[in-house]
Amino acid sequence: MFQRIVGPVHFLESTSFDSNIIYIDGGARNVLVDTGTGLNAQRLDQDLRRLGTKAEKITDVVLTHSHIDHMGGLFPILASASPRVYLHREEADRINSGDTEVTLADSVGAELPPIRIDNPLEEGQILDFGDVSLQVYHTPGHSIGSICLYIEDLSLIITGDTMFAEGSFGRVDLPTGDSSKLVHSLRRISEIDFDIALPGHMQAITEDAKDSARLSFEMARTLFRS
Ligand SMILES: [Zn+2]
Numbered sequence: 001m002f003q004r005i006v007g008p009v010h011f012l013e014s015t016s017f018d019s020n021i022i023y024i025d026g027g028a029r030n031v032l033v034d035t036g037t038g039l040n041a042q043r044l045d046q047d048l049r050r051l052g053t054k055a056e057k058i059t060d061v062v063l064t065h066s067h068i069d070h071m072g073g074l075f076p077i078l079a080s081a082s083p084r085v086y087l088h089r090e091e092a093d094r095i096n097s098g099d100t101e102v103t104l105a106d107s108v109g110a111e112l113p114p115i116r117i118d119n120p121l122e123e124g125q126i127l128d129f130g131d132v133s134l135q136v137y138h139t140p141g142h143s144i145g146s147i148c149l150y151i152e153d154l155s156l157i158i159t160g161d162t163m164f165a166e167g168s169f170g171r172v173d174l175p176t177g178d179s180s181k182l183v184h185s186l187r188r189i190s191e192i193d194f195d196i197a198l199p200g201h202m203q204a205i206t207e208d209a210k211d212s213a214r215l216s217f218e219m220a221r222t223l224f225r226s
Contacts, residue, residue, distance in 0.1 A: 002047050003204070005196060006154050008132055011204050012047060016040065019070040019200045022158060023051060026129035031060040032083075033149060033158055034200060035073025044073060056080040060129060064160025064200055065146040066091045066103045067174075068110055075113050086127065088138060089120035090176075091145030101175045102143060121147060134158075139189065141182025142170030148189060156196040157209070163189055164199045167215035172224075179224040186217035 002010040008025040018036030021044065025031075030053050036044065045055040055076070061083045063071050077083065087095070094102050096116055105112040121127075123138040127149075134149040142161040149158040161170035162185055169186060172179045190213040197209035205212050 002051055005198065005204060005206065006156060009151070009154060009156060009198075010051060011198055012044070013203060014201065017069055018073070019067075019161075020198065020202075020204075021073070022198055023048065023053075024129060024132055025051070025053070026060075027131045029059045029129040030057050031062065031129050031132075032058055032077075033062045034064055034070040034160070035061060035077065037069050038072035038074070038076050041073055041076035058083045060084045060086070060127075062086040062127065062134070062149065064149070064158065064162075065143045066095060067143065067161070068103050068105045068108060068112075070160070070200060071103060072105075072110070074115075078115075084119050085115075085117055086119040086121050087117045088136075088145030088147050089122060090138075090140070091143065092117035092120035094145075102145070104174065137188065137192070139185035140176075141172060141178055141180075141185045143174065144176035144178070146170070146185070148185075150192060150194065152193075154196070155194050156198065157189065157192060157194045158198045159189065160200045162186065163197065163213055163216045164202050165197075165205050165212060167212065167219045168202075169216045169220050170200075179220075183217070183220045183224055186213070186220050190214045190217040 012021040022033040197205040
């Protein structure tokens with residue numbers, strides 16, 4: 001079940017291989033950030049109905065990166081809706097040219113249906129979803145096009161697989177992963193002001209999130225000695 005975090009932002013903590021899923025009620029726009037694997041699409045639809053909406057009403061899907069556990073749930077949504085889909089240009093370009101290595105679909109034996117990402121994202125871009133604006137931070141390291149999304153008005157950041165709770169952070173041993181880029185990205189995140197961080201896996205960080213970000217940066221810097 002989605003948990004209301006603050007204002008229009010709701011958080012669905014995964015209990016499976018799915019990524020966490022964030023729902024933002026922007027008034028006229030119904031936004032998902034990440035979508036899980038898609039294996040639990042029906043349950044996601046039920047959870048959205050509890051919030052007074054449903055999968056077919058989703059107008060915008062923002063992907064923090066294109067790994068299958070974050071992106072797979074897009075395809076069942078596309079069966080009944082036509083949301084705008086956003087992904088950083090580094091990964092959107094790869095997918096649009098037919099190179100799906102970065103999605104990890106092949107590595108888990110999944111076949112990715114053909115898709116075109118029409119809304120490639122850039123560093124610094126502002127996504128205006130009516131009542132809520134998300135600022136794009138390009139934070140490569142876990143993957144080449146990983147992003148974080150900052151909602152300054154709510155003092156909240158969505159960190160994808162770049163940063164997790166308790167000083168942890170995303171793995172860098174997958175295609176396009178890069179440890180020194182991850183350390184640099186974690187440093188950038190730790191310099192942003194926020195109280196709440198919503199990562200792509202594990203629990204939401206609703207207290208002292210900035211301290212948690214600093215710890216993740218220090219842990220990564222120590223581990224990778226950069
Ligand atoms: Zn990932």
